[in-house]
Amino acid sequence: MSAKSIAKGGRINADTMQKFLAFSSLVLLYIIFSVVTPNFFSLNNTIDIMRASAVQGVLALGGTFVIITGGIDLSLGTVMTFSSVIMGILVADMGVPVWLGLIACIVTGALCGLTNGFFIAKMKIPPFIATLGMMMITRGLSLATTGANNKYFTDYPGFRLIANGSVTDSVVKAINPSWSIPIPNAVLILFGMAILGHIILTKTVFGRYTFAMGSNEEATRLSGVNTAAWKMGVYTLCGAFTGVAGILMASRLNSAQVAQGAGMELDAFAAVVIGGTSMSGGEGTILGTIIGALLMNVLLNGLRISMIPQEWQWVATGAIVIFAVYMDIVRRRKRG
Amino acid sequence: MSELIRMEGIDKAFPGVQALSQCRFELKTGEVHALVGENGAGKSTMMKILTGVYTKDAGSIFLKGKEIEVKNPRAAQELGINIIHQELNLCQHLTVAQNIFIGRESRVGKLFLNDKANEAKAKEILDMMNIDINPRARVSSLTVARQQMVEIAKALSFNADVLIMDEPTAALTDSEIVELFRIINDLRAKGVGIVYISHRMDELKKISDRITVMRDGTYVDTVNTKDVEIKQIISMMVGRQIYVEGHAKNTDKSQPLVLEVKNLNSGRQIKNVSFDLHKGEILGFAGLMGAGRTEVARAIFGADKYDSGDIFINGKQVHIKSPQDAVAHGIGYLSEDRKRYGVALGLDVATNTVMASMSNFSNKIGWIDDEAIQKQTDKMVAAMSTKTPNNKQRVKNLSGGNQQKVIIGKWLTRDCDILIFDEPTRGIDVGAKGEIYKLLNELADAGKSIIMISSELPEILRMSHRICVMCEGRLTGVLSAQEATQESIMHFATMRETMEQADAEHNNQGETK
Numbered sequence: 001m002s003a004k005s006i007a008k009g010g011r012i013n014a015d016t017m018q019k020f021l022a023f024s025s026l027v028l029l030y031i032i033f034s035v036v037t038p039n040f041f042s043l044n045n046t047i048d049i050m051r052a053s054a055v056q057g058v059l060a061l062g063g064t065f066v067i068i069t070g071g072i073d074l075s076l077g078t079v080m081t082f083s084s085v086i087m088g089i090l091v092a093d094m095g096v097p098v099w100l101g102l103i104a105c106i107v108t109g110a111l112c113g114l115t116n117g118f119f120i121a122k123m124k125i126p127p128f129i130a131t132l133g134m135m136m137i138t139r140g141l142s143l144a145t146t147g148a149n150n151k152y153f154t155d156y157p158g159f160r161l162i163a164n165g166s167v168t169d170s171v172v173k174a175i176n177p178s179w180s181i182p183i184p185n186a187v188l189i190l191f192g193m194a195i196l197g198h199i200i201l202t203k204t205v206f207g208r209y210t211f212a213m214g215s216n217e218e219a220t221r222l223s224g225v226n227t228a229a230w231k232m233g234v235y236t237l238c239g240a241f242t243g244v245a246g247i248l249m250a251s252r253l254n255s256a257q258v259a260q261g262a263g264m265e266l267d268a269f270a271a272v273v274i275g276g277t278s279m280s281g282g283e284g285t286i287l288g289t290i291i292g293a294l295l296m297n298v299l300l301n302g303l304r305i306s307m308i309p310q311e312w313q314w315v316a317t318g319a320i321v322i323f324a325v326y327m328d329i330v331r332r333r334k335r336g
Numbered sequence: 337m338s339e340l341i342r343m344e345g346i347d348k349a350f351p352g353v354q355a356l357s358q359c360r361f362e363l364k365t366g367e368v369h370a371l372v373g374e375n376g377a378g379k380s381t382m383m384k385i386l387t388g389v390y391t392k393d394a395g396s397i398f399l400k401g402k403e404i405e406v407k408n409p410r411a412a413q414e415l416g417i418n419i420i421h422q423e424l425n426l427c428q429h430l431t432v433a434q435n436i437f438i439g440r441e442s443r444v445g446k447l448f449l450n451d452k453a454n455e456a457k458a459k460e461i462l463d464m465m466n467i468d469i470n471p472r473a474r475v476s477s478l479t480v481a482r483q484q485m486v487e488i489a490k491a492l493s494f495n496a497d498v499l500i501m502d503e504p505t506a507a508l509t510d511s512e513i514v515e516l517f518r519i520i521n522d523l524r525a526k527g528v529g530i531v532y533i534s535h536r537m538d539e540l541k542k543i544s545d546r547i548t549v550m551r552d553g554t555y556v557d558t559v560n561t562k563d564v565e566i567k568q569i570i571s572m573m574v575g576r577q578i579y580v581e582g583h584a585k586n587t588d589k590s591q592p593l594v595l596e597v598k599n600l601n602s603g604r605q606i607k608n609v610s611f612d613l614h615k616g617e618i619l620g621f622a623g624l625m626g627a628g629r630t631e632v633a634r635a636i637f638g639a640d641k642y643d644s645g646d647i648f649i650n651g652k653q654v655h656i657k658s659p660q661d662a663v664a665h666g667i668g669y670l671s672e673d674r675k676r677y678g679v680a681l682g683l684d685v686a687t688n689t690v691m692a693s694m695s696n697f698s699n700k701i702g703w704i705d706d707e708a709i710q711k712q713t714d715k716m717v718a719a720m721s722t723k724t725p726n727n728k729q730r731v732k733n734l735s736g737g738n739q740q741k742v743i744i745g746k747w748l749t750r751d752c753d754i755l756i757f758d759e760p761t762r763g764i765d766v767g768a769k770g771e772i773y774k775l776l777n778e779l780a781d782a783g784k785s786i787i788m789i790s791s792e793l794p795e796i797l798r799m800s801h802r803i804c805v806m807c808e809g810r811l812t813g814v815l816s817a818q819e820a821t822q823e824s825i826m827h828f829a830t831m832r833e834t835m836e837q838a839d840a841e842h843n844n845q846g847e848t849k
Contacts, residue, residue: 205694208704225660
């Protein structure tokens with residue numbers, strides 16, 4: 001018995017190790033940049049980092065669900081753009097109320113996700129191919145529906161506040177005008193979505209089946225679980241998260257930029273795997289993903305402030321991703 | 337016969353576990369030496385040390401009297417020590433010859449492959465083994481048995497003096513086992529020393545010269561096979577006398593029918609199969625590998641589509657199109673391949689236990705009641721005395737027997753009335769087998785109806801109240817517990833359609849079914 005409990009103790013240590021490693025790397029990186037770069041350590045810069053993490057973070061949250069099922073969604077970036085473009089057309093061109101536009105943005109994302117899920121779960125097309133197709137399709141649709149013209153929300157002054165305003169600041173200022181907590185709404189939304197994602201993943205049947213399908217889809221199906229339906233649900237949820245990211249992106253830029261978005265799915269995956277979610281499915285946490293997203297943006301921001309050119313920033317992020325996945329593999333090997 | 341391998345005083349510890357202490361093993365030339373013990377006894381660890389997968393903490397290994405260090409698997413191969421794992425390690429998309437010589441291909445110059453030379457050499461080895469396999473055939477096109485022979489050929493291509501076989505018959509049919517034993521006998525005659533690891537006691541009796549028993553990481557004894565009875569070996573393995581052989585009781589025909597299957601057809605795999613199942617009955621399904629038993633089970637369970645046929649549950653016709661439908665009708669299926677189809681290995685005991693009945697442990701919006709899950713899991717773990725440190729243990733860390741108990745717990749949690757067990761004791765050690773048998777009997781006594789598919793005749797005979805025998809997709813016979821014998825089952829299991837037709841024509845009368 002004692003032998004068994006020792007072995008078990010070792011496993012838990014290895015498990016927490018990874019999370020601790022990601023988190024401590026984040027803290028360490030933050031301290032290093034604070035010491036090395038004079039302009040890094042400031043409230044404003046920290047808020048900048050979090051603001052930059054918001055879009056990528058929300059994308060990564062949705063992606064976490066998909067990756068835990070053992071799948072992949074390459075269309076995250078372009079579906080995000082397409083959703084915001086639809087919102088742009090509705091609001092900027094057709095004068096639909098903003099609130100309706102926001103809902104349309106999330107629904108568009110969800111519908112794209114549902115379509116992905118349908119082809120993957122029902123038609124048995126590999127996730128890589130199905131979502132690659134969706135990536136190309138939505139990229140094309142974004143351009144086709146707008147004639148390649150960006151949509152601007154300049155007529156709606158409140159729109160840019162969705163991401164850039166700060167509810168916390170307004171609230172404390174109302175209490176005492178000299179106070180200030182300028183956390184951007186985008187960051188609050190990111191954390192809100194993270195909490196929502198965490199609850200769905202750990203407390204609901206939906207989350208439990210997400211893990212079960214990633215761990216052993218056939219065994220789950222043979223347990224009488226309608227895996228096709230749940231899987232479509234996972235991609236739909238991911239799409240809805242993508243729609244939220246689209247809102248944040250559009251609000252930040254005060255416009256729907258028809259040509260951006262492609263490639264952002266890769267940054268999102270990087271955040272997910274740095275956070276310890278297994279690409280082969282069955283394992284992963286929301287907290288890890290958030291840490292991963294922050295870690296990447298601390299790195300990018302720090303390098304930028306240190307005047308490291310863009311091309312070397314990419315090299316550094318690439319190295320971090322490989323290192324993070326390698327650590328994950330080492331951890332698994334230890335656990336046996 | 338001279339000494340080939342001697343391992344002495346072997347110790348091996350893993351973090352928190354002493355896997356082997358002071359173990360020994362000895363192998364002579366031209367000998368088949370069986371290594372037996374329950375799961376976790378240390379057989380595999382011992383052989384992994386001999387083949388350089390693990391390094392020993394203490395002890396020594398001698399090859400033909402000379403002390404050796406086996407640093408890695410490659411070194412073991414160069415010393416002539418080869419292992420054939422239970423899970424075959426072949427590249428399915430490559431040909432037989434390519435697999436045999438992978439990493440050691442004949443070349444033209446440095447860069448180009450000489451396929452002709454490889455194929456010729458492969459043919460030589462296959463001929464020597466007296467087996468007819470085309471070296472140019474793709475491995476994926478071969479049966480499991482033939483793939484195993486390719487593995488053996490691969491081992492022999494290293495000029496193997498020592499051949500270790502881990503559960504070689506686990507996936508073979510009886511006729512294939514006969515073929516394998518012929519090859520083993522040939523190799524033995526040529527002076528190869530063979531270590532034979534198996535759970536199947538009757539096979540050891542047939543093929544081995546000596547038997548070494550291990551238990552809990554220690555050496556128990558080495559005996560001459562002809563001097564001992566199977567019962568003695570088993571009690572040495574478990575350290576106690578276990579299950580008593582005996583015949584099952586007959587079906588209680590007064591009990592109502594819970595399941596009727598009529599004229600089930602599916603392509604060439606299921607041909608017009610009809611049978612019924614009483615409440616509280618254990619209905620055995622016997623037959624050779626590929627007879628279509630699993631296919632019938634999967635069709636009833638809705639895991640695969642079928643062409644035609646009617647299924648009645650409790651007298652009412654049902655239409656089962658998916659596992660979901662089957663589960664809703666109270667049918668549970670325990671697959672032969674637990675790891676692929678039965679459990680989610682990476683998830684914990686509790687999650688697997690409630691996998692089929694999540695809706696009972698969550699509210700309308702899908703919020704999980706974790707407390708209820710833990711309670712139910714505790715109940716199931718206690719009811720089946722599953723050995724797990726706690727409910728949070730990942731299922732992959734449990735032994736095969738305990739994994740099976742988790743799966744049974746899953747279906748009991750779902751409250752299924754009809755349970756289909758496909759090879760319920762495959763890969764499970766002897767001690768745990770007895771427990772699974774006891775569990776099956778208890779379930780039947782409690783009014784559950786059980787279909788048990790098994791390739792082990794003793795198991796079929798011991799457990800089944802009634803036995804359906806299949807051959808090549810057809811149900812060829814139904815036997816009561818009373819009338820069933822190994823011979824009568826084998827008679828039906830080998831009753832091929834063509835033979836029957838020939839018989840029928842000969843006798844000039846209608847076909848029997």
